[in-house]
Amino acid sequence: MSRPVLARRDQVLRGGQPLAFGVGLLVALVVGVVLLMGSGHDPMRVYERMFDASLGSSRAWSVTLNRAVPLGLAGLAVAVAGSMGLWNIGAEGQIMAGAIGATWVARIGEGWPGPVLVPAMLAAAVVGGGLLALGPAVARARIGVNEIITTLMLNEVALRLVQWLIHGRWKDPDSHGFPLAPMLPEQGRLPNLFERAHVGVVLAGVVIALFGLAASRTAWGYELRVAGSSGATARYAGISLQRKILTVLVVSGGVAGLAGGVELTGASDRITEGLSNGFGFAGIIVAALALMRPSGVAAVALLFGAVQIGGQSIQTMGVSSSVSTILQALILFGAIAAGVFSRYRVEMVSGDAAEAAA
Amino acid sequence: MNETDSTSCSPTNSTAHRPPAVELSGIWKRFPGVVANAGAHLTVLTGTVHAVLGENGAGKSTLMNVLAGVYRPDEGEVRIDGTARHFRSPADALAAGVGMVHQEFRLVPSFTVAENVVLGAVDRIVRRQSIESAVGDLAERFGLATDPVRPVWQLSMGERQRVEILKALWRDARILILDEPTAVLTPGEADELGGVLRRMADDGRTVVFISHKLHEVTGFCDEATVLRGGETVAASLPVDGTDASTLAGLMVGSAPMANERPPPCVVGEPMLEVEALSCLGDRGLPALHEVDLTVYSGEIVGIAGVAGNGQRELAQAIAGLRPTTGGSVRLGRTDLTTSTPRQRFTAGLGYIPEDRIGVGLAPRLSVTDNAILRTYTSHRKGPFLDAGAATNHCQHLVDRFGVRTGPLDEPIAGLSGGNLQRLLVGRELSDHPQVVVAAQPTRGLDVQGVKAIQDLLVAERGAGVAVLLISEDLDELLMLADRLLVMHDGRVVAEFDPESARRHTIGEAMVGHASTGVVT
Structure with missing residues (x-):
């Protein structure tokens, strides 16, 4: 008698992750056929629609790219922390903090021209996100407080802060009593690139590429890799773990804040409590699928964005939103599960001593 | 080794009539680059406290892990109470009555003592009080003073160890293995543990006790087996009739002095x-x-x-x-x-x-990354690492110190122990x-x-x-x-x-x- 077991590969399969994503997608689509037929839809038509809406035209591409921007930046934020073994679960809140910073600059810089205002807003977004991560960073670096808990809890704080602002100080006097912030001025918006896509697409691409370069080519990235591999080795090599933890978490928060700034200036009219839209949490999945490597984040974010946009589009065909969400989850779940096989392989072991327990 | 024959004695009178509870013979266990057990053997009589002695790396823990079902031996036989066994897991060993208390405790800190003791060993819903009193009774019976309702995180290392022992006793282990149990104890706690182990032996249980502290062995063990280099160099010596320095000699070996001693050197400042x-x-x-x-x-x-x-x-x-x-x-x-x-x-x-790995070398990083660990600050061009210089430095180390390795940008995981150490030593010596x-x-x-x-x-x-x-x-x-x-x-x-x-x-x-x- 023999049974299959998972055995760790000596080396992670090269190109295993894209392969895994493909396999996961395929499996999910097959399972999805059952799901869709069970709920009374024609799977082929649904899939066709998903593809058309996300990748089928330049307009579809523009929408997908716009969605990939906050996903990619949030994923980058998580990956930067994750590459040294830290978990920033607070990107959701840092996105909000970034949007608060950007909105604040937009309010004080009312008459500024666009080329000044937008960069200033984005800079403030980075600062906002970084500030929200500063507390957890100090607590982790100095006294070892688990950053997972602190960053997660600050999500709620940032959300409440936005609510407090748009119900109070920042409430638009012309909103007829609705808790809405005023619309951003026209010069506080990111210019368009093509169709719906805004310049944030380029910006996010550049930022991700810069981090990819920093992670793989600079001394800073090297120190990060060492510290992420083993804290004791880092100390042995003379790397200050405290300082690394501090800077990495703050930078991670800043990148998430930038996601908030870009989302605000590129895709939203005003700051709302729904602005972060789960991007921060989705960023964790993006980073995990990219194996915490900044260089992989962009591709994963694009695929993730396409899945989201495609999934949403089929709701107009009468597919219920829960079925669409399940389908999206299946795809991601399949990709993550398939990713296991780039690190493990299936081995058959013989159960020679199966009777020994008796 | 031939010493085995000359030093192994027949058991003392008090243990002569007891049947063996554990018989390990010809145990081989190899790990990549290391032979941990090379034909080791061990016989432990029922109702005795048996010490397994040896220096670090002598193969004690490996042998015990074989006995406890954690490892499967490459060769050799495990007999428990006279029956040959092929354990596939610690659960198998436990079913045969063999329980092990590991050096690192395996407890849930937020659970109480009683909850930890019964965790995984009750198959239906039970009343908390009945478990707590049952655990309390068991503890009292063996003199393992613990409060069953206290959460484990509040306990000292010595108390935690008692919980681990209770876990094994709760699962009805008749043969109890303790892996360097005194390493985490204060001297007072160690003496107490000795009393507990004696009581268990008197109760008819068998205790195998790994140690490298000789005074403990002479304190409360009946017999001792000494391992060195994965082999048994002395089996079942009666502790009463053996003095500590003989045991010390067996542990450290008595090979003739190597004659290829390097010539003396001019000693300077x-x-x-x-x-x-x-x-x-x-x-x-x-x-x-x-x-x-x-x-x-x-x-x-x-x-x-x-x-x-x-x-x-x-x-x-x-x-x-x-x-x-x-x-x-x-x-x-x-x-x-x-x-x-x-x-x-x-x-x-x-x-x-x-x-080596985890301090001297960073696991998961490439050979080059590890080669520049000490000197990367000097391989810089602005903020960038000079990849060419780093690779050259690494290649130089690899050539000079004879490190056998695959591509330099592959993780060091593929290197053997000896090559890892050549890389590490070479790096430290090259500057x-x-x-x-x-x-x-x-x-x-x-x-x-x-x-x-x-x-x-x-x-x-x-x-x-x-x-x-x-x-x-x-x-x-x-x-x-x-x-x-x-x-x-x-x-x-x-x-x-x-x-x-x-x-x-x-x-x-x-x-x-x-x-x-x-x-x-």
Whole structure:
């Protein structure tokens, strides 16, 4: 008698992750056929629609790219922390903090021209996100407080802060009593690139590429890799773990804040409590699928964005939103599960001593 | 080994009529690059406390893990109560009555004592009170004082260990293995544990007790088996009839002095000067007590001692990886007492830590990344690392020190133990250090690897470097060292001339029975 077991590969399969994503997608689509037929839809038509809406035209591409921007930046934020073994679960809140910073600059810089205002807003977004991560960073670096808990809890704080602002100080006097912030001025918006896509697409691409370069080519990235591999080795090599933890978490928060700034200036009219839209949490999945490597984040974010946009589009065909969400989850779940096989392989072991327990 | 025949005696009268509970014979267990057990055997009689002795790396833990079903032996037979067994998991072993208390406790800190004890061993919903009182009764029966309702995180290490023992007893283990149980205990707790183990033996259970502390063995064990280099060198010695120094001699070996001793070297200026150095151990207790030592340029000073007597902390304190509580470290004229690890390296201190992977080398990183660990700050172009220079440096190390490796940008995981150590030692030596601190540099390596590393250290000595060699292998120390210091309980307790010292006397100093050559 023999049974299959998972055995760790000596080396992670090269190109295993894209392969895994493909396999996961395929499996999910097959399972999805059952799901869709069970709920009374024609799977082929649904899939066709998903593809058309996300990748089928330049307009579809523009929408997908716009969605990939906050996903990619949030994923980058998580990956930067994750590459040294830290978990920033607070990107959701840092996105909000970034949007608060950007909105604040937009309010004080009312008459500024666009080329000044937008960069200033984005800079403030980075600062906002970084500030929200500063507390957890100090607590982790100095006294070892688990950053997972602190960053997660600050999500709620940032959300409440936005609510407090748009119900109070920042409430638009012309909103007829609705808790809405005023619309951003026209010069506080990111210019368009093509169709719906805004310049944030380029910006996010550049930022991700810069981090990819920093992670793989600079001394800073090297120190990060060492510290992420083993804290004791880092100390042995003379790397200050405290300082690394501090800077990495703050930078991670800043990148998430930038996601908030870009989302605000590129895709939203005003700051709302729904602005972060789960991007921060989705960023964790993006980073995990990219194996915490900044260089992989962009591709994963694009695929993730396409899945989201495609999934949403089929709701107009009468597919219920829960079925669409399940389908999206299946795809991601399949990709993550398939990713296991780039690190493990299936081995058959013989159960020679199966009777020994008796 | 032939010593087995000459030293194994028939059991004492008190144990003569007892049947064996455990019989391990011809156990082989190989790991990549290491043979942990090479035909080891062990017989433990029912109702006795049996000590398994040996230095670190002697194969004690591996043998016990084989007995407890954690490892499957490559060859050999396991018999429990006379029946051959092929354990596939610890659960199998437990079903046959074999329970093990590991060195690292496996407890849920937020659960109570009672919850931890019964975790996984109750198959239906039960009342909390009935479990708590049952666990309390069990504890009382064996004198394992614990409060079943207290959460484990509140307990001392000694109390946690009692919970681990209770877990095994709850699962009705008739054969209980304890892996270095006293390592985490205060002396008082250790004595108490001895009483508990005796009580269990008197109750008809069998206890296998791994240790390298001789006084414990003489205190409450019936018989002792000594392992060295994965082999059994003495089986089932009656503890009553054997004195501690014989056991010490068996543990450290009595191979004839190697005659290929490197020729003496011209000894120069004092290079490494450690004065009154004190520091704390991992558990916050003093581990080093005002250690003084000097290593002159061109000599190898060996530090001998049984594991856990401060050698590890001494190396870390000198390397700057452990905060000191007093004393000073000087390298030549430079005071390094408050320097960072990197400053010490730059000042000329090479350090070969005993934990190769995880301290000396970063797992998951490439060969090149590991090769530049100490010098990456000098391979820079602005903020960028000069990848070409790094690769050159790595290639140079690989060529010069004969590291057999695949592509340099692949993770080091693919390298064998000997090649990892060549890379690490080579890196530490390549920047022309004046002092090298080498902690267990040859542990776990194969013969070729051992030879290569030893040759490198001797070559450094020849080049006028001061080498501090910490090793648990007395043969190695006697062969390489120009002077031999013995550490016991965080102090340097004796100094010997390796040429003339008697192994027996060194062994006594190592276990704190020093009578001659004591310098404290």
